[in-house]
Amino acid sequence: MRLDKYICRCTELSRSDAKKRLKQGAVKVNDEVVKDPGHQVYEETHVTLDDRTLSFAAARYIMLYKPQDCICSNVDELYPSVLHLLEIDRAFDLHIAGRLDADTTGLVLITDDGQWSHKITSPKKACHKRYRVQLSRPIREDAAELFAEGVQLQNEKNLTRPATLEVLSEQEVLLTISEGKYHQVKRMFAAIGNRVVGLHREQIGDIELDPELNMGDWRYLTEEEVQSI
Ligand code: URA
Numbered sequence: 001m002r003l004d005k006y007i008c009r010c011t012e013l014s015r016s017d018a019k020k021r022l023k024q025g026a027v028k029v030n031d032e033v034v035k036d037p038g039h040q041v042y043e044e045t046h047v048t049l050d051d052r053t054l055s056f057a058a059a060r061y062i063m064l065y066k067p068q069d070c071i072c073s074n075v076d077e078l079y080p081s082v083l084h085l086l087e088i089d090r091a092f093d094l095h096i097a098g099r100l101d102a103d104t105t106g107l108v109l110i111t112d113d114g115q116w117s118h119k120i121t122s123p124k125k126a127c128h129k130r131y132r133v134q135l136s137r138p139i140r141e142d143a144a145e146l147f148a149e150g151v152q153l154q155n156e157k158n159l160t161r162p163a164t165l166e167v168l169s170e171q172e173v174l175l176t177i178s179e180g181k182y183h184q185v186k187r188m189f190a191a192i193g194n195r196v197v198g199l200h201r202e203q204i205g206d207i208e209l210d211p212e213l214n215m216g217d218w219r220y221l222t223e224e225e226v227q228s229i
Helices: 001-010 016-022 114-121 142-149 183-192 223-228
Strands: 027-029 048-049 059-066 105-113 129-135 162-168 172-177 197-205 218-220
Touching: 001 027, 001 048, 001 114, 059 223, 105 114, 129 183, 142 162, 162 183, 172 183, 183 197
Parallel strands: 105 197
Antiparallel strands: 027 048, 059 105, 059 218, 129 172, 129 197, 162 172
């Protein structure tokens, strides 16, 4: 791994701060000052910052099947945080890559790798998320067309990005979107005169909710799933 990335992984420093500290000669690899951010290091390499040894903890990547009535936050509010469902050390050092509402169920990705979660949540990366949606009324015939063109949400400057709608039945659809505005799916259906009465996330990028998981269960992602983002 690159030395600047290793430093970010072991400390709170951002990539640009890590590069600054490298330039200042604050970092030693096997007792030699190294200033090159691209210098290759491994988990077992001895790296110091200001003469303090950095300890490398491998990043953690988790998928959770979120139930209703818990929240995607690191602090409890009206409902408890989903992180209580992970019975592992330092669960609250992790963060959630793309939140769901308290009443939404389904796939939540949880990690301590900020650069990885950025690829999921950054609007620039346009990561796809697929939702199964239950509606209060029959879906209108032109809904797929409207979502493909983009709809106007209240208090937003721009139309929504093109989204894909697959109609499963009159009141059940799959919607794939590539952005994550506040209550986006609920607001999109409100914009076309319908109401979401059930919402479940099935997929983020190429990662699908594992059908072996029951609600409230979790597992670590496979290497292939991590790399797919
Ligand atoms: N869109 C919503 O409206 N709610 C969610 O939980 C996720 C997407």
